[in-house]
Amino acid sequence: MFFPLALAALCCAPALTACDSREGETVESAYVLPPYPDPSYAFKRNGTSSVDYLECSLLSEPLDHIYESYLRGANVMYAANRLRVQQYFDAGEFGLAPRQAIAASPLHRNDSAKVLRDLEELFSATARLSGLGQPSPSVTRNRRATMGTSGVVGAHIGDVNVAFADERGVVVAELFPEMVRGALYLDKVLNTHLDEALIDDNALRSAHENGVLLPGRNYTALEHHWDLAYGYYQFWKPYAETAALPVLRGSRIALYNAFARGRQALTEYRYEDAREALRIIRRELSKVVAVHAMYLLVGERTMANLEEDVQNALPFVSQALGAVYALQFTRKDDGQPHFSYDETAQLLAQLTAGNGLWDKQRLLGDENTTGSLRAVAQSIGQRYGLRIADVVRRN
Numbered sequence: 001m002f003f004p005l006a007l008a009a010l011c012c013a014p015a016l017t018a019c020d021s022r023e024g025e026t027v028e029s030a031y032v033l034p035p036y037p038d039p040s041y042a043f044k045r046n047g048t049s050s051v052d053y054l055e056c057s058l059l060s061e062p063l064d065h066i067y068e069s070y071l072r073g074a075n076v077m078y079a080a081n082r083l084r085v086q087q088y089f090d091a092g093e094f095g096l097a098p099r100q101a102i103a104a105s106p107l108h109r110n111d112s113a114k115v116l117r118d119l120e121e122l123f124s125a126t127a128r129l130s131g132l133g134q135p136s137p138s139v140t141r142n143r144r145a146t147m148g149t150s151g152v153v154g155a156h157i158g159d160v161n162v163a164f165a166d167e168r169g170v171v172v173a174e175l176f177p178e179m180v181r182g183a184l185y186l187d188k189v190l191n192t193h194l195d196e197a198l199i200d201d202n203a204l205r206s207a208h209e210n211g212v213l214l215p216g217r218n219y220t221a222l223e224h225h226w227d228l229a230y231g232y233y234q235f236w237k238p239y240a241e242t243a244a245l246p247v248l249r250g251s252r253i254a255l256y257n258a259f260a261r262g263r264q265a266l267t268e269y270r271y272e273d274a275r276e277a278l279r280i281i282r283r284e285l286s287k288v289v290a291v292h293a294m295y296l297l298v299g300e301r302t303m304a305n306l307e308e309d310v311q312n313a314l315p316f317v318s319q320a321l322g323a324v325y326a327l328q329f330t331r332k333d334d335g336q337p338h339f340s341y342d343e344t345a346q347l348l349a350q351l352t353a354g355n356g357l358w359d360k361q362r363l364l365g366d367e368n369t370t371g372s373l374r375a376v377a378q379s380i381g382q383r384y385g386l387r388i389a390d391v392v393r394r395n
Contacts, residue, residue: 182326
């Protein structure tokens with residue numbers, strides 16, 4: 001059994017009354033209500049858990065390793081390193097290959113080759129930044145980045161906050177986590193495991209209702225689809241509620257309750273209720289993804305750094321490029337993508353045109369300036385019913 005998050009908090013909150021106070025007196029207390037943890041996403045069959053989404057973390061581990069060990073520090077100076085990156089991407093670990101999971105949903109299968117090419121280009125770009133194939137790789141890797149020349153962005157080589165930008169000022173490594181978050185994790189949630197076609201599949205329904213469990217497991221195939229969606233959602237959960245952004249207030253609660261109610265509905269064969277939970281997740285999570293991209297484009301962190309020194313902003317704007325790329329994996333209420341592959345490519349081309357991310361004047365332009373951060377953010381917001389004002393923090 002589960003309790004909706006909002007209801008659980010309401011029921012558990014103790015009533016506080018002031019004692020020994022006089023009329024007109026201000027009483028201050030150091031007591032703070034303890035935070036209530038999220039109810040657990042827990043379902044059982046015959047007294048044993050019927051939830052298993054270990055696959056999600058196992059699939060993410062080689063991708064995290066690629067980013068942390070090779071891309072972030074431009075550590076692809078030798079052919080052996082480049083080969084190792086490719087092997088992690090192609091084969092992964094524990095029989096779970098990232099290459100096979102990227103943009104693999106029926107909705108995006110036609111674009112999967114292009115998405116894979118885009119991700120692998122990040123590996124090749126990092127190799128160039130690392131100096132692979134150069135007589136002295138460290139000379140190429142450690143030079144200062146300037147407009148038209150790749151190199152280091154940051155105070156001093158060896159600092160923890162240095163980054164490596166290409167000729168356009170794009171910090172290649174920072175695109176990777178955002179692109180993976182969309183092309184893998186989001187695609188798995190919205191387009192692979194939470195699709196009406198699965199709920200309506202007669203064979204899956206029949207096996208589910210007859211208690212046919214997957215070999216050696218304690219769950220049906222239909223239950224496992226829902227649980228995997230919840231598992232992959234964990235990679236987006238940190239972005240589902242930003243306290244200073246009212247537009248996302250309650251998003252995490254709405255998503256949790258929809259996941260839990262939908263799973264319970266499947267358990268009780270209430271398929272229409274499961275479909276309604278699916279639609280809530282689709283709508284709410286797509287909004288979270290759009291807000292994340294817009295905030296990276298025009299949020300105070302990006303803008304403050306850009307106004308001070310364009311080099312300081314390059315990692316953050318590069319993250320925004322990856323977040324814009326992820327938008328193609330969101331879905332509208334009717335099930336169609338909010339953006340196509342080509343439409344996101346067009347937005348990215350506008351942001352990196354001409355002198356690329358070195359063009360501070362263009363990036364800081366208003367909504368009518370093609371390729372400005374505000375213009376792209378506004379274009380995104382229009383697809384989701386959002387405004388730039390929605391993603392600006394209020395203190």
